[in-house]
Amino acid sequence: MASHGGTEEKAARYAPAVGSDADIARWRTAAATEEVAEFFRLARERIAEVVRTKRPLCLASGACCRFEEYGHRMYVTGLEAAFVVERIDRARTVRASNPLRLLEVHESQSRGDCPYLRAGLCGEHEERPLGCRIFFCDKGADGHGADWQSELYEELHTATVTLHERIVAPYRYLEWREALALVAEGPRVQER
Numbered sequence: 001m002a003s004h005g006g007t008e009e010k011a012a013r014y015a016p017a018v019g020s021d022a023d024i025a026r027w028r029t030a031a032a033t034e035e036v037a038e039f040f041r042l043a044r045e046r047i048a049e050v051v052r053t054k055r056p057l058c059l060a061s062g063a064c065c066r067f068e069e070y071g072h073r074m075y076v077t078g079l080e081a082a083f084v085v086e087r088i089d090r091a092r093t094v095r096a097s098n099p100l101r102l103l104e105v106h107e108s109q110s111r112g113d114c115p116y117l118r119a120g121l122c123g124e125h126e127e128r129p130l131g132c133r134i135f136f137c138d139k140g141a142d143g144h145g146a147d148w149q150s151e152l153y154e155e156l157h158t159a160t161v162t163l164h165e166r167i168v169a170p171y172r173y174l175e176w177r178e179a180l181a182l183v184a185e186g187p188r189v190q191e192r
C-alpha cells in the first residue's frame with residue numbers, strides 16, 4: 001500500500017502506535033508553544049517553496065483523502081496531530097462549529113477517508129498536516145515526483161525528530177486517523 005506522510009515500514013520502526021494520556025497531554029502543551037508553531041510555520045513554508053518549484057498538478061479530486069479507495073495511508077507524529085487539531089478546532093470555533101469529536105474520526109475510519117474531507121475536498125486546507133502538503137498524485141512531467149516528495153518528507157521528518165528531542169516530547173509515529181482519535185479523546189479539556 002502506498003502512503004503519504006511516511007511509510008508503513010517507518011511506522012513499524014518508530015511505533016509504539018499508542019500514546020498514553022501523559023503523552024497526549026505533553027503533545028497538547030507543546031503544540032501550544034511558540035517554538036512548535038514556528039517549526040510548523042517554517043516547515044509549511046519550505047514545502048510551499050519546493051512545490052512552487054516542482055509545480056505538480058492537483059485537480060483537487062480529493063482522491064488522496066479517501067485512503068482505502070486510493071490505496072494508501074498517511075502518517076503523522078502525535079505532536080503534529082495535536083498541533084493541527086488545535087489549530088483546526090480554533091478555526092472551527094470562529095466558524096461556530098464544534099471541535100473534532102471522536103465520533104467523527106470513527107465515522108471517517110468506517111468510510112475509509114479523512115474526517116476533514118468535505119464534499120470531496122479538504123475542509124481544513126489552511127491547517128492540513130505536512131504529509132497532505134507534500135503528497136501529489138501527479139508525479140510531474142519527468143515522472144520523478146515521487147522522488148522529490150519522499151526526499152522532502154524525509155528532510156522534514158528528520159527535523160521533526162530533532163524537534164521532539166529538543167523540547168523533550170514523546171515521539172509517536174501514527175496513522176493519521178489513529179493519531180486524530182488519540183488527540184480527540186485525550187485530556188483536551190484538562191490541558192486548556
Ligand code: SF4
Binds near residue numbers: 117123132
Ligand atoms: S487533512 Fe485535508 S488534505 Fe489531509 S487527508 Fe484530510 S481532507 Fe485530505
